[in-house]
Structure formats: C-alpha cells, structure tokens
Amino acid sequence: MEALVLDVPKRTATVKTLPIPSPSPTQLLVRTHFVALNPVDALYVSHPLAPKSQTRIVGSDFAGTVQQLGSSIPASARESLKIGTHVAGFLQGACSVNERPGAFAKFIVVDWDLVWRVPGWMGLESAAGVSLCALTAAQGLFARLGVEAPFEWDSRNTDNERGVSEVKDNTHGKNGDPLKVFIYGASTSLGQYAAQLVRIAAHASGREAVLFGAASPARHAMLKVPPYSYNGLVDYREANWVEKLLEVQNGEGVQYAFDCISEGDSVRNVIKTVAPGGKMAVFRSREGKAWAAEPGELPFEPVYGAVWEGLGVEVQYQGFTVPASASAREFAVNFYGFLSSMTEEDGPLVLRPNLVRLMPGGLERIVPDGFALLGPGSMDNRDTSRSEAYMRPISAEKLVYQVLKQ
Ligand SMILES: NC(=O)c1ccc[n+]([C@@H]2O[C@H](COP(=O)([O-])OP(=O)(O)OC[C@H]3O[C@@H](n4cnc5c(N)ncnc54)[C@H](OP(=O)(O)O)[C@@H]3O)[C@@H](O)[C@H]2O)c1
Structure with missing residues (x-):
C-alpha cells in the first residue's frame, strides 16, 4: 500500500x-x-x-x-x-x-x-x-477543567498526573449560575469543538452557558450563530483585546478559559480573563517552549494535556513522557461512544x-x-x-x- x-x-x-x-x-x-x-x-x-x-x-x-x-x-x-x-x-x-x-x-x-x-x-x-481535535476539546473541558460531561466516564480514577487525573470539579456553574467560558482562538478547529461542547454540556445538564471568544472579525458572524452561539467576541489582533473582553463581561472574569493557541503572549493574556478561583486549559506545553510567559510569572498554572493520552499507551513526547493511563483511554472510548450514538434528531446535542x-x-x-x-x-x-x-x-x-x- x-x-x-x-x-x-x-x-x-x-x-x-x-x-x-x-x-x-x-x-x-x-x-x-x-x-x-x-x-x-x-x-x-x-x-x-x-x-x-x-x-x-x-x-x-x-x-x-x-x-x-x-x-x-x-x-x-x-x-x-x-x-x-x-x-x-x-x-x-x-x-x-x-x-x-x-x-x-x-x-x-x-x-x-x-x-x-x-x-x-x-x-x-x-x-x-x-477525532483528534474534538477529543482534545473534550479532554480539556471535561477531564481537565472539570465541567460536567454529557456522557459517563469515571472521574475518580486518578492514575495520570498530567491532566485526566484532575478531580472533577462541578462547583462552578452550580446553583443556577451560568457556565462562563472564554475561548481564545475561537475559529481554530479546536476552538470550534470546544464551543460546541460547552453548549452541548450546558444543554445536557440544563444550565445556561455564556460563551466569549477571540477570533478575527471575519469569523464573528459565523461564531455568533448555532452551533456556537457566542455571546461576545473580540478581535485578538487588537492590542487591548483583554480590556475589551472584560468590558463585554461587565468587568468580571470567566470560570473557565481555553487557550487554543498557547503561543507567544497568549497564555499571559488569556489568564487575565479568568475570575479568582477559575481555571484555564492550554494545549501546548510549557516544555515545548511556545509560551512567552516565564515560570512563576502567572497567577496560577494552567492545565496542559496531550490528546495522545487518550490512546492509553506510554508516549515519549517533547521533553516528557505521557504515561499510559487507563482512565484517559476510558475517557476517549466513552467520548467516541457518545459520538457514535449521535443522531441528527438530537439537535442541540449533536457535535457538528x-x-x-x-x-x-x-x-x-x-x-x-x-x-x-x-x-x-x-x-x-x-x-x-x-x-x-x-x-x-x-x-x-x-x-x-x-x-x-x-
Ligand atoms: N494538546 C493537544 O493534544 C493538542 C491537540 C490538538 C491541537 N493542539 C494545538 O492547538 C493549536 C490549534 O490547533 P488547530 O488545529 O485547532 O489550529 P487551526 O485550526 O489550524 O488554527 C487556525 C486558526 O488559528 C487562528 N489563529 C492564528 N493565530 C492566532 C492568534 N495569534 N490568536 C488567536 N487565533 C489565532 C486563526 O484565526 P482567524 O482565522 O480567526 O484569524 C485560524 O482560524 C495548535 O497549536 C495545535 O498544535 C494541541
């Protein structure tokens, strides 16, 4: 062949x-x-x-x-x-x-x-x-940030120190509070799946989701309508986009931020959009040296993970080893089970x-x-x-x- x-x-x-x-x-x-x-x-x-x-x-x-x-x-x-x-x-x-x-x-x-x-x-x-980007988005949102997933998986299994070990944390967005999420790089492939999964998760658990994003203005019209339905968008090329975003949010930060770029200044800027006690997921590692932010500079350490952990085998990667993780594999299997079961009639629960x-x-x-x-x-x-x-x-x-x- x-x-x-x-x-x-x-x-x-x-x-x-x-x-x-x-x-x-x-x-x-x-x-x-x-x-x-x-x-x-x-x-x-x-x-x-x-x-x-x-x-x-x-x-x-x-x-x-x-x-x-x-x-x-x-x-x-x-x-x-x-x-x-x-x-x-x-x-x-x-x-x-x-x-x-x-x-x-x-x-x-x-x-x-x-x-x-x-x-x-x-x-x-x-x-x-x-497959790859949607699983990455699901791992980030559900396994690492702890948002309640619209499918079953065993979040008590903590055999992987690099991410899927994150203990499930559903405190944010409970008691009627909306699920507030910011996605930097909203027009990336990863960002498009992340936004949809926020909407699907909110729908499945009966919660309201409020979604903010950063993308080029040419993509705003597409991102404002289903299946993404962003509530507010900024242009990441504007020097003061962080201030503009906080303005759109009435000065409040978000509970969860997703940095789909994780390069250059993005990590140090995206973290400014997170409210106290919130969390942030990044998709390139500190070891990969793509971020400009120095160790110790950030108010908290964002959570990184590599999609490969879903394969459930040891992967020797860039400067570190992704250990074989039964729970990460189980997460991937269950997420793919969720995708397999989607029918068009599921409407708001369908990942496009x-x-x-x-x-x-x-x-x-x-x-x-x-x-x-x-x-x-x-x-x-x-x-x-x-x-x-x-x-x-x-x-x-x-x-x-x-x-x-x-
Ligand atoms: N950790 C993991 O396991 C994992 C898995 C998958 C992907 N990733 C990483 O995630 C990143 C995104 O991957 P992808 O496949 O989703 O990328 P992609 O779709 O190829 O990204 C293209 C998009 O990037 C946006 N963009 C470019 N520069 C930007 C900037 N400075 N700020 C904000 N947006 C910018 C562009 O937005 P506009 O057109 O709106 O300008 C464009 O829509 C890559 O670095 C990839 O390696 C990591």
Whole structure:
C-alpha cells in the first residue's frame, strides 16, 4: 500500500510502498478514504522526534471503512462494526520518540474501541477532521477543567498526573449560575469543538452557558450563530483585546478559559480573563517552549494535556513522557461512544464537524501543500505566500485529503 513516511535526515515525508498491516485480535483493519491534517503532523515532520532507523508513517486523523475485524473483538461490537461500516479515529503518526503507528496510508490498523461510527448524515470527508481535535476539546473541558460531561466516564480514577487525573470539579456553574467560558482562538478547529461542547454540556445538564471568544472579525458572524452561539467576541489582533473582553463581561472574569493557541503572549493574556478561583486549559506545553510567559510569572498554572493520552499507551513526547493511563483511554472510548450514538434528531446535542477544505491531490500533496499551510510549528510561521485558492490561510476550516479515489 502507499503511505506517507517520515524522512528524518531530510525533515520531510515521502510516499512509499509498504506492506498492508494486519490487525491484532482486538484491532480493525480500516481502508482509509480521507485523512485530515493537524498542526502537530507538520510540526514533527519538520522537527522529527523519531529515530532515523525506523519506518514511521506520519499523520493522525482518518475516516474510512472497516475491512477486517480481529478475532477477539466482542460479539456486540462485531455487529456494530461489520465490514463496510464507516468509522473515524486518530493514530499518533510520527509525533513521538517511541514507535507508534500513523494514519496517512491506504490501510491502517486501530483498536476497535478507539474508533467511532460515523453517522449516516455525516460524510467521511467531514468525519475525518473530528477525532483528534474534538477529543482534545473534550479532554480539556471535561477531564481537565472539570465541567460536567454529557456522557459517563469515571472521574475518580486518578492514575495520570498530567491532566485526566484532575478531580472533577462541578462547583462552578452550580446553583443556577451560568457556565462562563472564554475561548481564545475561537475559529481554530479546536476552538470550534470546544464551543460546541460547552453548549452541548450546558444543554445536557440544563444550565445556561455564556460563551466569549477571540477570533478575527471575519469569523464573528459565523461564531455568533448555532452551533456556537457566542455571546461576545473580540478581535485578538487588537492590542487591548483583554480590556475589551472584560468590558463585554461587565468587568468580571470567566470560570473557565481555553487557550487554543498557547503561543507567544497568549497564555499571559488569556489568564487575565479568568475570575479568582477559575481555571484555564492550554494545549501546548510549557516544555515545548511556545509560551512567552516565564515560570512563576502567572497567577496560577494552567492545565496542559496531550490528546495522545487518550490512546492509553506510554508516549515519549517533547521533553516528557505521557504515561499510559487507563482512565484517559476510558475517557476517549466513552467520548467516541457518545459520538457514535449521535443522531441528527438530537439537535442541540449533536457535535457538528468543522468545514472542510478538500485539498487537491492525495498523499503525495500533503507535504508540499498541506504542511506548508500548517507551517513548521507556530501560527506565525504558516506559509501564506502561495496564490492558489486552496492555499489561502487556514481559518475555521480543516484541511482534508482524499486517499481512496472513487
Ligand atoms: N494538546 C493537544 O493534544 C493538542 C491537540 C490538538 C491541537 N493542539 C494545538 O492547538 C493549536 C490549534 O490547533 P488547530 O488545529 O485547532 O489550529 P487551526 O485550526 O489550524 O488554527 C487556525 C486558526 O488559528 C487562528 N489563529 C492564528 N493565530 C492566532 C492568534 N495569534 N490568536 C488567536 N487565533 C489565532 C486563526 O484565526 P482567524 O482565522 O480567526 O484569524 C485560524 O482560524 C495548535 O497549536 C495545535 O498544535 C494541541
């Protein structure tokens, strides 16, 4: 099969022919139809973590059809995941020091309980861009910040010191108080899922949610209407956006802040929007050195976590190890169970996929086009120089490539 394989010395990735993988007894073989790009895919191709001796398939998000089921998959799951079923999920790509599988290939193998069934009303093209970012948003909101989730998971299990160990804290937003959340980078893929999950969680628990965001003005109209329905928005490019936001909120801070950028000055500015006793989630680590804020400078330490912990295996990452966590895996399995059960009739409880920019070409165009658009590691380093319409800057869209040609 064709796969996009990391080339460590050249800091790139090229399409190579590899054997089709075989599923273990608890895995599925999936024929990949579409893959979606995440900034982390491009980051660890230009800054490889993997040893150069290994053949590592890059890429995380995929959607496709079940081709083969491992022999030990439980009978109940065999029925719902029969051959041909539309599924989506994510793998780790080359985003680790230790060897882990990647998704940018014509076939992949994946644990049967770490995929979700794509509902009939959502095409595979859209579904490809959901798994990694939506799980990241769910981990941030429910597992790390402690907002009550609209699905079951065991929050008492505290075996992971890096985030999912956070003890559930539902004190905010109780007693009739609205759930007040600020999302910096509201038009990012991550921010779009975070806002929807705030709305879904509030709806499921019968609470009011008040949502503030920062995005470019061109995205405000889209963010003011469902499924996001922001109550107030500011332009993050204005130097005094923090003051403007506090003004919109009548001087009060929020209970929960989500910094979907976590780069440069964002952490030190976003934390100013949090009311005393509130919490903040960040999505790039202090160890990754993307933040300008120095240790000890901030009034409290924001909570960071890597989506990889949902895979439930040890991941040697950038400057630290994400330990194997049974509770983080259980959280991911239950969140994907929640996605599998969504029907269009659920209305306000449905998570909508990001808008898709279907990129021309297949696996071979991911590095020259898609990774150029994502850049080698920070929002400021994204290539905005190309003139083709599909090379416009990414704003509230997911880049998707078709792997299986019709
Ligand atoms: N911890 C984890 O496990 C994890 C998982 C997923 C993602 N992430 C990280 O989260 C970040 C977001 O990922 P993504 O895929 O959601 O990104 P994305 O959709 O590619 O981000 C593009 C958006 O970023 C916004 N943006 C760019 N610079 C900004 C700034 N200085 N302030 C505010 N907004 C800005 C743009 O907004 P406008 O168009 O409105 O200008 C654009 O809509 C990345 O750094 C990614 O690596 C971490």
